[in-house]
Amino acid sequence: MKARAAVILAAGKGTRMRSPRPKVLHEVGGRTLLAWSVALATDLRCERIVVVVGPDAGDVSTQAARLVGAENVVVQREQQGTANAVDAARGRVADFPGDMVVLYADTPLIPATAVEAAFAEVAATRGVCVIGFEACVPGGYGRLILGPEGDLERIVEAKDATPVELAVSFCNSGIMAGPAALMYDLVSKVGNENKQGEYYLTDVVALARGRDLAASATPCAEADVQGVNSQAELAAVEAAFQSRMRERSMTDGVTLSAPETVYFSWDTRLAPGVTVEQHVVFGVKVDVAAGARIRAFSHLEGAQIAEGAIVGPYARLRPGAVIGRDVHIGNFVEVKNVRVGEGAKANHLSYLGDGDIGAGANIGAGTIFCNYDGYFKYRTVIGEGAFIGSNTSLVAPVTLGPGAYIGSGSVVTKDVAADALGVARGRQIDRQGWAKTFRDRQSARKKAGDKPEGAV
Ligand code: UD1
Ligand code: MG
Numbered sequence: 001m002k003a004r005a006a007v008i009l010a011a012g013k014g015t016r017m018r019s020p021r022p023k024v025l026h027e028v029g030g031r032t033l034l035a036w037s038v039a040l041a042t043d044l045r046c047e048r049i050v051v052v053v054g055p056d057a058g059d060v061s062t063q064a065a066r067l068v069g070a071e072n073v074v075v076q077r078e079q080q081g082t083a084n085a086v087d088a089a090r091g092r093v094a095d096f097p098g099d100m101v102v103l104y105a106d107t108p109l110i111p112a113t114a115v116e117a118a119f120a121e122v123a124a125t126r127g128v129c130v131i132g133f134e135a136c137v138p139g140g141y142g143r144l145i146l147g148p149e150g151d152l153e154r155i156v157e158a159k160d161a162t163p164v165e166l167a168v169s170f171c172n173s174g175i176m177a178g179p180a181a182l183m184y185d186l187v188s189k190v191g192n193e194n195k196q197g198e199y200y201l202t203d204v205v206a207l208a209r210g211r212d213l214a215a216s217a218t219p220c221a222e223a224d225v226q227g228v229n230s231q232a233e234l235a236a237v238e239a240a241f242q243s244r245m246r247e248r249s250m251t252d253g254v255t256l257s258a259p260e261t262v263y264f265s266w267d268t269r270l271a272p273g274v275t276v277e278q279h280v281v282f283g284v285k286v287d288v289a290a291g292a293r294i295r296a297f298s299h300l301e302g303a304q305i306a307e308g309a310i311v312g313p314y315a316r317l318r319p320g321a322v323i324g325r326d327v328h329i330g331n332f333v334e335v336k337n338v339r340v341g342e343g344a345k346a347n348h349l350s351y352l353g354d355g356d357i358g359a360g361a362n363i364g365a366g367t368i369f370c371n372y373d374g375y376f377k378y379r380t381v382i383g384e385g386a387f388i389g390s391n392t393s394l395v396a397p398v399t400l401g402p403g404a405y406i407g408s409g410s411v412v413t414k415d416v417a418a419d420a421l422g423v424a425r426g427r428q429i430d431r432q433g434w435a436k437t438f439r440d441r442q443s444a445r446k447k448a449g450d451k452p453e454g455a456v
Pocket of ligand 1: 009010038105227
C-alpha cells in the first residue's frame, strides 16, 4: 500500500447553521463533525492528516490541533474555492510521497470502504478518482460527466452547467483522491474563470484528462454523502447515524425492544446478548457486557456495565460508573464515579457519587452519598455485604466496613467498623395516650373559640 495523506477542508463559514458555534464543531453521535472526518482519515491509515481552517477559526483550530497536531492545521486566508482550500495545505502535503484524499469536514457518514475504493482506483491508474453518487435531487451538486467508456471526463458545477449537463444525476460527493504530487501540480493550474469566480477543485479532473491521465468516479450511496449545512441537515444526519447504529447493533445480536427510541453515541459498545428496552440514551463511552439489561428510560454515559447487570428503569449512570456482574441499579438511582461490586443492589431513589461499593452490598432506598462540601469532593467506601438502611446520608469521606449495618434514617459522619451497627438518628420515644389527650384538648379549645397564640 502507498503511503496516504488526507486534507480535510474545514474552512467553511457555516453561516446557514445560524449558530455561534462553528459548523464543524456541531456533533453527530456525540462526536464533532471535525472529529468524524479525522477519524475517517485515521481509519484509512493516513499518516499525514492536515486540516484546513478559515481565518479566525478559534475553537476549530484548537480542536483540530488537538486531533492532528498544531503543525497540521493550516489556514486558508480567503475562501476562494475548494482548490484554493486544498492549496492552503501545499506546504504540508505537496511533497508527500504517496497518495492523498480530500475530505470535507461537514460530511461525517462516508464509510471508509468508499474511500478505500477510490484509493484502490488511484493505486491502479495513478490518476485521480472522485466518489460519485446518484442524487435523488441533483440540485446544486457538481455533475460527473462520463466518457463513452464510463471514465470521468470532467466535473461541471451546477452554476456553470448547460441544461443537458444539469439533467445528469450522477453527482460529485466532493471527495477526491490522487497521487499527492500530481494533485498539487494540477491544483496549481486551476483557474477561476467560472460563474462564481472560484478556484474549483473539480477542475483537476479535466486538467488530468488533458494530460492523458486517468480519471474515474467510484460510486457510493447518497445517504453516505449527506452533508451538514443547516440545523435541519444536522438533525437528518444524526437520524441517519442513529438508524445505522440500531441496525448494526441488532445485526450484532443486541435485542432492542423499540429500536427507534434508543439513541447511541459513536463509540457505544453493546455486546451480543444485551437487551435494551424502550427510550434509552447512550452518551459517549458506554460499554455493556453480554446478558446485561438496560431497562426503559435510562440515561447512561461514561459507564461500564458487566454481565448480567440490570440497570433501570429510570436509572442515570454518569462517567465513572462501573457496574459489576449481576448488580441491580433501579429506578431514580444516579451513579457517578462509583465502582459497584458484583451482586450489589441499589434499587430505588439514590445518589451514589464518588466511592466504592463492595460485592453483595445492599443500598436502601433514599441513600445519599454526601460527596461535596461546596469546594472538594470526597469518597464513600462501603465494604462487601454491608447493608445501608433506607434514607441514609453518608457524609464523605466515610468508610463502612464489610458486613456493617446502618440503621434507616441515619446521617453517618464517622466510619463504621466491619459487622458493626451504625445508627445516627434521634431515639424513638413513645408516650401512652398522648395523642388522645392532645386531640381532646384541642377540640375543646376550638369549640370555645379559644385560639392558641400564633394560630391564624
Ligand atoms: C462542492 C463541489 C461539488 C460537489 C459538492 C458536494 C467544488 C467546486 N464543488 O460544491 O462538485 O458536488 O461540493 O457537496 O469543489 N471550503 C473551504 N474553502 C473554500 C471553499 C470551500 O474550506 O474556499 C470547504 C467548505 O467548508 C466545505 C467544502 O469545502 O466543507 C465544500 O465547499 P462548498 O462551498 O460547500 O462546495 P459546494 O459548492 O457545495
Ligand atoms: Mg457544499
